Amino acid sequence: MKKILFLTGDFTEDYETMVPFQMLEMVGYEVHTVCPDKKKGDIVKTAIHDFEGDQTYTEKPGHNFALNYSFDEVNVEDYQGLVIAGGRAPEYLRLNKRIIEITKYFFANNKPVAAICHGIQILTAADVVKGRKLTAYPAVGPEVTLAGGEFQSIPADGVFVDGNLVTSPAWPAHPSFIREFLKVMGAKIEI
Template sequence: MAKVIILTGDAAETLEVFYPYQRLREAGYDVHIAAPEKKKLQFVVHDFVEGFDTYTEKPGHTWDADIAFRDVDPADYVAAVVPGGRAPEFIRNDEDAKRIVRYFFDHDAPVAALCHGPMLLAAAGVLQGRTSSAYPELKVDVELGGGIFENGGAVVDGNLVSGRAWPDHPEWMRAFMAVLEARA
């Protein structure tokens, strides 16, 4: 069974971890969650409240990480997923997380990134000249990482499929599954 890795950590958006996790398992992939440490992760729920300029954050589900970044051999996986939430803010500083991301881009393997996920891609140096979506307020982060920002729900640039946030799940995962199956 082919394996897919999800790169995340504490404060990841619950929906953005669980939707690809379950969709990929439904399609027959063995999905592993990697984090800075192999431990129980605390996810969060982001939602919009009338009158607020940005989203609010509440505690979400907990889930065990299967493997620490340092123990990941990316050659064991056919694709990677980088969900959003606040986790990408801190995992982008993890050298092993960046190593894993670079592997997938160096090997033209499928990568799905959503919401704040492109922050890790920018830190890994793989967005140079690439078109990527992200949470719209991260346009500057995509551009500072050398990328071209596109405000879309399923932006495909070669092996990279990106979207804005969890409301884009159907379009984002449909496009990612098509890239994944085409490269299988």
């Protein structure tokens, strides 16, 4: 069974953690959800971000999400793909040296990476977007440009694929985001 490493953390966006995790497990992947300084069984608090006509998203308390793997036990060579959730978690996760090392490993080995919304902040901090085309939540666009990437401004339900990298602006893109990640992972689903 192929394994996917899933980076998340406190105040991650609720849908951007729960929905991709469930979708990837549904199709048969073993998905290890991890957060620095936490172990299997610990929880991360999530936040629900919604688009209600304001100048930016609104934020409400989400669910408690139980991690199913311990961060300290991660061996990157065991995983065929990496998923990075958005929300507020990436702004502090990108300060963790091991998170940056993990992210660089997947890019250095050309393994599939999917990042959504603010999850792209981890990619820019890891210095892996130079020369790449990708999208993110619009407020993260300047970071992509400063890091040498080509920011793609697309609708919130869109997805952008550049080689092994799959990115989307926000959770409304989940169907296309996961579909394209599955293609990059080499999955074949027949209906």
